[in-house]
Amino acid sequence: MSSTKASARIAAERFFKFLETGDTLNLQAVFSDSFLRAFPIQNLVGERENALQNWGDFKSIENLKFISANAALAQISIGEKELELYFEFDENGKINDLELLEQAGEDLKPKVTWGELGDDTLIVFQLSNLDKLKNVFQKDKEKVRLVSLLSPT
Amino acid sequence: MLRSDNKVAAVQGSLEFADIRLTYFWDERQLTGLEWGKILKLNKTAWDVYFLYGPKASWKKSPPKPNFWMHQLSGCEDKAPFLDLQGLEVEVKKLLSSVKN
Numbered sequence: 001m002s003s004t005k006a007s008a009r010i011a012a013e014r015f016f017k018f019l020e021t022g023d024t025l026n027l028q029a030v031f032s033d034s035f036l037r038a039f040p041i042q043n044l045v046g047e048r049e050n051a052l053q054n055w056g057d058f059k060s061i062e063n064l065k066f067i068s069a070n071a072a073l074a075q076i077s078i079g080e081k082e083l084e085l086y087f088e089f090d091e092n093g094k095i096n097d098l099e100l101l102e103q104a105g106e107d108l109k110p111k112v113t114w115g116e117l118g119d120d121t122l123i124v125f126q127l128s129n130l131d132k133l134k135n136v137f138q139k140d141k142e143k144v145r146l147v148s149l150l151s152p153t
Numbered sequence: 154m155l156r157s158d159n160k161v162a163a164v165q166g167s168l169e170f171a172d173i174r175l176t177y178f179w180d181e182r183q184l185t186g187l188e189w190g191k192i193l194k195l196n197k198t199a200w201d202v203y204f205l206y207g208p209k210a211s212w213k214k215s216p217p218k219p220n221f222w223m224h225q226l227s228g229c230e231d232k233a234p235f236l237d238l239q240g241l242e243v244e245v246k247k248l249l250s251s252v253k254n
Contacts, residue, residue: 013227062197063154064227073155074227124164127178130188134212136176144248145206147219149185149199151154152162 005066007093012072015087015095016061019048019076032094039098055079065151076100154183154200192218193232201225203241207248220248 011030018027028041052058056079064074070090076083088097127133137145163179180186186198192215193199204219211217221244223236234240 062228063200065155065201124160124167124177124179127180127184130184133178133185137212141211142208144208144245144252145210147204147206149189149202151158151200152166153155153158
């Protein structure tokens with residue numbers, strides 16, 4: 001992992017701490033100067049308070065996932081809402097942009113189904129239960145195996 | 154796990170690295186993430202995780218715990234190391250050498 005990405009991860013996790021606890025001590029250090037000019041810490045505090053009043057308590061913030069060298073997504077559960085938090089980082093790994101994206105639960109489901117794609121694709125097997133994976137795993141017994149669970153995007 | 158995930162993306166992803174020893178699955182219902190999340194006591198769905206299994210590992214009722222694993226998950230720092238490709242390569246080689254010996 002590059003040092004910028006490592007710094008970006010630390011910045012995002014410090015921001016998560018702010019969301020969960022309201023702690024603003026040294027919070028400005030994780031944002032770029034241009035972000036702070038456009039959106040001072042006090043505005044973030046106000047936005048957080050509005051979210052808590054309107055939606056309820058933060059339940060979880062997890063799965064920080066880099067989608068490019070300088071952008072990442074995290075999933076936030078607040079009250080009954082499931083949200084996506086989009087981060088953009090500058091070259092020093094500081095937060096340069098933030099967007100809270102509201103999404104309905106349905107949006108999390110894949111938009112293209114197996115049936116729509118057709119059955120002629122043999123490269124990737126649909127996993128309707130774990131038996132298929134178990135068979136492949138056991139077929140390679142006596143060998144070293146690597147299993148990765150990844151988002152395709 | 155992401156809004157943009159779908160089977161087309163899974164197929165496209167599989168084309169980036171093809172090898173006869175590899176098998177790709179599209180896990181629409183996140184069955185694997187839920188199962189390994191339980192096994193590793195993550196209290197969350199496992200994804201962006203990399204599990205290494207030695208030759209003796211056998212899947213009976215449930216998948217076995219990996220011999221070694223890495224991840225890119227926040228909040229799991231105490232469970233396993235964060236993904237580091239060189240570190241992962243070292244562990245792969247260790248396991249492979251144990252088979253050869």
